[in-house]
Each structure stands twice: as C-alpha cells, then as structure tokens.
Amino acid sequence: MAATTASEVAAQLLPQIGDRIRTIRTTKRMTLQMLSDRADLTPSMLSLVERGRTIPSIGSLIAISHALGVTVGDLISGEQRIANDVVVRSSDVVPVETSQRLLRRVLRDDTLNGALISTTHYRPNTSSSPIPRAHAGYEHGFILSGSLTVELEGTAYILGEGDLISYDSNRPHRIWNHTKKDAVALWINFGHGHAAV
Structure with a gap:
C-alpha cells in the first residue's frame, strides 16, 4: 500500500x-x-x-x-477537553461586547454535555439581532433584572424580573430591551449553533 x-x-x-x-x-x-x-x-x-x-x-x-x-x-x-473547574469565578469570566452592543459573559461552555450557560446585559433599545433568527438547539432565558421582550414566531412576550421563557431555537426569535433601563438575563442553551443572544 x-x-x-x-x-x-x-x-x-x-x-x-x-x-x-x-x-x-x-x-x-x-x-x-x-x-x-x-x-x-x-x-x-x-x-x-x-x-x-x-x-x-x-x-x-x-x-x-x-x-x-x-x-x-x-x-x-478535535479532542474536547473536560472542564475540571467545579466553580467558575466571576473574576475569571471576561465580558464580550457583541456587534449589537450587548455585553455577554459565557459562564460555562460545556461542549461535552451540549450546554452553554451565559448572561447577557442589554442596554436600553438594544437587541440580539435586527430581525428574528433561528438556529439549532433549545434555550431557556431567565430574567435577572429589568424587562425584556422576546419575539417568538411573531408573538411578543414581555418578561420581567424572575420570569422564565423556554423554546426551540429553530423557531425564529429575537430578544430586545424595549425599556429605558438596563436588563440582564441568564441563558442556558442546549445543542449546536447558538446564534441568538
């Protein structure tokens, strides 16, 4: 040979x-x-x-x-490393500003279990994208502070502090801060292709 x-x-x-x-x-x-x-x-x-x-x-x-x-x-x-850190310290997480001016902190990118856990800080009148978008996976959003609107297949859900929303990410969606105050949400995403913030 x-x-x-x-x-x-x-x-x-x-x-x-x-x-x-x-x-x-x-x-x-x-x-x-x-x-x-x-x-x-x-x-x-x-x-x-x-x-x-x-x-x-x-x-x-x-x-x-x-x-x-x-x-x-x-x-x-292509080998995936196992995250051995049991605790993720706030000081170890570097915030990243997205192209839409959102401040995002990835707390855990658990590729072995297919989960991504992050928080997103939405300034007033900012959104995850100009139009609703879809991607693979499933996501849960929990509002830590402020208020957000989640548009899901044409239906707008207004969420306040302590509210949770869950949906299949293949459904076109957009998240935006419709208020004059900052808002922060915790996002738990499962599956590949996490495109929305």
Whole structure:
C-alpha cells in the first residue's frame, strides 16, 4: 500500500479544521463578522477556511484559536477537553461586547454535555439581532433584572424580573430591551449553533 503523502494528509485535515472552527464559533454564538473582528482576519477568508477551501497559516490559526478561546491543538486534533473547574469565578469570566452592543459573559461552555450557560446585559433599545433568527438547539432565558421582550414566531412576550421563557431555537426569535433601563438575563442553551443572544 502506498504511503500517504503530506498533501493528501493536508487535504483530509483541512475540512476537519474548518468544521471544528465553525462548530466552536456557532457554539459560542459568534457570527463570522464577530470572529473576523476578534481575529483581525477578513470574513471571506474565514469562510474559505471553514469550508476547507484554503490553508490557514500558523499565524491565522493562532489568531483564530485565540479569538475562539481555544488552543491551536483543539482546532487540529478535535479532542474536547473536560472542564475540571467545579466553580467558575466571576473574576475569571471576561465580558464580550457583541456587534449589537450587548455585553455577554459565557459562564460555562460545556461542549461535552451540549450546554452553554451565559448572561447577557442589554442596554436600553438594544437587541440580539435586527430581525428574528433561528438556529439549532433549545434555550431557556431567565430574567435577572429589568424587562425584556422576546419575539417568538411573531408573538411578543414581555418578561420581567424572575420570569422564565423556554423554546426551540429553530423557531425564529429575537430578544430586545424595549425599556429605558438596563436588563440582564441568564441563558442556558442546549445543542449546536447558538446564534441568538
């Protein structure tokens, strides 16, 4: 049997790396533009990488892994690490401002169990997206403070402090702060492709 050449190995590895980047990005509820902004790479280049159409340089892989909060080894090997920390300290969580001006804190990205736990701070008149969007998974939202409107398939639900909403993420939805005061919600998402915040 002929030995596998380096180019053949690269051809097999490229789509796998692209798939891993896309999976991690969507699990972290990041758009291509958000990853582009953080990694300082163009969205078109990142799209080509995710589709296995171009070979990213070592520098690009480092930038992408840093922007995603993983190691280069995670992108290449695809091995999922088990989170051994029983407690997540508030001081260890870095808030990230989304493209829609929401302040998001990922408390636990439990990829092994398919759960993402985060809080989102909504300034007045800010929303998760300009229009309702759908993605894979299921989500629960608990209002910690303030008031939010969740539009779910054309129906608006106004939620106040202590209220909980749960729905299939495949249903088009949008979350926005319709008030003049800040609001904070705890989100627990299950499944892949967490696109809404």
